[in-house]
Amino acid sequence: MKPLAGVKVLDLSRVLAGPWCTQLLADLGADVIKIERPGEGDDTRHWGPPWAGEGEAEIAAYFLAANRGKRSAAIDFGKPEGAAVVRQLAGRADVVVENFKVGGLAKFGLDAATLRAAHSRLIVASITGFGQDGPYAARAGYDYIIQGMSGFMSVTGRPDGEPGGGPMRAGVAVVDLFTGMYTANAILAALVRRGVSGEGAHIDSALFDVSLAVLANQASNYLASGREPGRQGVGHPNLVPYQPFETADRPLIIAVGNDRQFAKLAELLGAPEWAGDPRFATNPARVSNRDLLIPMIEERLSKRDALEWSAQLDAAGIPAGPINGIGQALTDAQAVHRGMTRELGGYRMSGSPLRLDGERMESDMPPPRLGQHTDGVLAELGATRAEIDQWRSAGVIG
Template sequence: MSTNKSALEGIRVIDMSRVFAAPVGAQILGDLGADVIKIERPGVGDDGRGYGTAWVQGKDGIETRQSSFFTVSNRNKRSITLNHSKPEGQEVIKKLVESADVLIENYKVGNLAKYGLDYESLKAINPRLIYCSVTGFGQDGPMAALPGYDGLFQATGGMMAVTGIPEGQPGAGPLKAGPSLVDFITGHNAALAILGALMYRNQTGEGQYIDIALLDTSVAMVSHIMQDYLISGVPPQRLGNGGNGGGPADLIHCTDGIIYLTAGTDEHYRRLTVLMGQPELFTDPRFDSNFKRAKSGRAELMEIINGWSRKFSLAEVQGMLDEAGIPAAKYNELPEVWEEEQVKHRGLRARTPHAYAEAGYVDLIESPLAKMSGSPASIRMAPPMLGEHNDEVLGELGYSAERIAELKAMKII
């Protein structure tokens, strides 16, 4: 636990989002010190509570309803339940808005306007409010009303076009990346935009509206490969596990494991040919340019390299590559990730107290922003139970215990 002052201390965020992309954005703000109040549906909560294949086990028979999706994207938040379709629920949100800095939501386009909870309505209450909407296709255009999830955008935005086994090989075709990468990066883009809006407000005193779309993120994520196409007009081919920059870059097999090798510069490749005892490969016309090693001659070269690496153990190959200064890393299954010495050194498995978990804690993934020297991201609270902070947050807004009880009886909270 850090004792440093948090970067966003004093910033209040209303998180009306669900599932994954937008909750990740709100969590990043929470990691940086913001007070994030998550608003969930009474009795049901965030849809993400039911996603994934693993759940935090509760103690004494408690059902935590904390799935892997929810647990990974909702730490450092306080949860209140609220039926915003009722006037009494809208009143609570508007009271929160009076002192809030940021509101994040990912409802369908126009949905919250029906309840007077759109940006223009809330801006009238708090002109300094930064209001961020996260949707699949954006707030306008021919597809704005359509729902969207991560896999759709891996397909639509071009990511699957450059991910998968190359044509001509067994099993050739596009593949979806395992993690929900478009969702995850969209959450980061939302947080980045909000941080920029906070800086703008510091300069001007003005809040603003932010329109974040998974579609935009999915196209941007294709990055330098998409830029290859924009420059050349030629669609790049899928390379399987091959690198997208220099070559050779691919998996190589040892007697007892797999290593990912990236000898992408001329010097790295020269060192590799010397290490393999085949220095003539450096000037071989099949492989004497980066383009040939990464594209036209890639399969043939990788076969030669694998012929060498298969004679040695993983430890032997890794040791030789490290000594030669050639970038390479052991392939890990998920359990092996947490046995890596550098992963342990960086403290990436963050054991966090959890009052309702059977174990008394939950292991979380540390924020990549935790190594800031002055204002590091930190994990202060485990993901909340549904409505865990109803009394606390409503009490802060001035609601009496009697009124809170009435709202519970009315199923507003």
């Protein structure tokens, strides 16, 4: 039995942060019902190319990334009959996840206050750009904008003055993904608390808050020093050497985390005296003398191929690895051994990284077709065949 077996989740979210949260809950065993607009569905169903599948099963690859393990019910809650049905589903759920603008669900009677007034045990997670209050609460929030506003992009990319210098966004929507993870954690905590108190909760998740939180050491560096960390490209603000280096054939990342590892690296590079040099002997000294040390290391690494260096570094206990393309990473021997790609319903997908007692926490249900489970979900509410047909002809469901 998976940890969340028996937990029912009503998913009113779309795009990435909310669906990422509910996919994690589905992987852990929750029954997730995804409510989508008839004829349209989640925006990301149309975010292609690339596309996966054929015919009726064709779908944007983007959608596949965040929607396995869910049942899709196409219900238009903009219509009173549809809103009433979704409220019934909420009444049977343990958790509701939504990412509408603040107050956007109140006109349908689907806001947290209304739902929790009727069902005190219900946990409602609201995901917005800036939270339920504050001067920016009414604004829409998108990952890219939040990466900029939160300072994330100010520490991402090469420094000004270098070729390609300037702020950059991360290659994936990290703020959306982290928000989904934080929200899932909050839901799990609320479920545990409810088991003791009997009361549900309203979870207020904001992309902006999350992006500030995951600045982690960079925010701490600023709060401790009062200085903007700035962009260091592929380097690390607190550790040296901790970056890619050019070898005879391709770049190789070396990540030295302590002085002992640096001494081993110096010996391997044929320069054991570096470990006793006051300019390099300690990490603070190496950070201060970064511009002097890095070219010295790279000059020695350039004599051999990355594969040869990697084997020697590994044997010496010095963390190192290549910069792979995504195809190389997904077909790497370790990724294959750990089963980090899989096929579900004819779609090739990334796998879940979660394992409990050796069992992978991952749903075996492929991402659903739009409205694939509408009739079944309504039947569970007690709707008759005649009612379902009537709602479909009226455009309430798809």
